Amino acid sequence: MSIEGGGSQATNATVKLRKYMKALVAHGGSDLHIKANSQVRARINGDIVTVSKEKLTKEEALAMAKEILGERFDEFVEKKEIDFLFMFDKDTHFRGNMFFQMEGVSAVFRVIPAKILSLDELKLPKALHKLTTLSRGLVLVTGVTGSGKSTTLAALIDEINRNQKKHIITIEDPIEFVHKDRSCLINQRSIGQDTLSFANALRSALREDPDIILVGEMRDTETIDTALHAAETGHLVFSTLHTLDAKETINRIVSVFPSEEQNRIRMTLASVLEGVLSQRLIKTVDGKRAAALEILFKTSFIEQLILEGRDLEIKDALDEGSQIYGTQSFDTALLNLYKEGRISLEEALGNASSPNDLKLRIEGLGGEIDSKQTAEDKTSDFENDDDIFALKED
The missing domain is CATH 3.30.450.90 (Beta-Lactamase)
Known part of the structure; x- marks a missing residue:
């Protein structure tokens, strides 16, 4: 509301x-x-x-x-x-x-x-544009609260809205970014005001001629199962989970179901999962923040790993497919930000999934990097503002 x-x-x-x-x-x-x-x-x-x-x-x-x-x-x-x-x-x-x-x-x-910023304005990897051209499947944006999931999803939906002729239904709690009808028709529904629950709205959406459905969060078994069914029956479904990486995301989805159903869910997930973007915000050397993303795109090998429960091998598979598919592990995202001089060595290692491995990769770069080792102390003008009421009105 x-x-x-x-x-x-x-x-x-x-x-x-x-x-x-x-x-x-x-x-x-x-x-x-x-x-x-x-x-x-x-x-x-x-x-x-x-x-x-x-x-x-x-x-x-x-x-x-x-x-x-x-x-x-x-x-x-x-x-x-x-x-x-x-x-x-x-x-x-x-x-x-x-x-x-x-x-x-x-x-x-x-x-x-x-303003809804574009993927390019957000300085997100170019490979993410391919997610906006999908016709079916499941795309998940994951990360902790405050990691920018909603912003990334809004950018993806906005690009589709500007370039395709689709019917998009969003189910959110509450609605955050407001999308105007451009090339697409967009119906945005808020939990509590426009519908009683994610599960109810998602079931209803399947009868509302959607091409694309955005589910603000997959919170329960019924919503997850219905979202998988929607993706399986020819819709493109975007949603979020509070998970740290692709491996944990797959485990979370499978584990919420009873043991006797987990094989079925894993088979469905292997079939419909088109992408997982696992996002974290990292402090930059100029005191701001940048998004570091682990990127999973569906490949025959990734599908096989999910199907066979070999989730521990996913991280290495993402880096191995980086040149061909545009995938990358979270540590590779940190390495790239460090090489660009946007984050310090301290921040890179402090946020790494495997700090020792990342340190070895950085050391292997030798003199290629010209970056500050510690972030500048630029937190905010607020720190010295005893009372922001002192700000003058326009």
């Missing part, structure tokens, strides 16, 4: 919140953290920093919740947490989550960029 972010009837709670949001966007932050009896904080380039000396009392935080949620406040009290979309203005939205904790109410607001 979308919630308007203020207006002529806005009270003090919303006015304060909007000032924090405006400053967050101005400083390039990703998340705003509001907690009762605590200072307001924000995530800037991956770090949590304090943005104001002011503390919200328990009463003020509760008042903010009532004002923001309106008619959904009773639902919040009953369920103890709630997701929503906060409309700052027509061009800027925030994905919100509000919850109770021991000192009162807390809320986290994540910035949703007004």
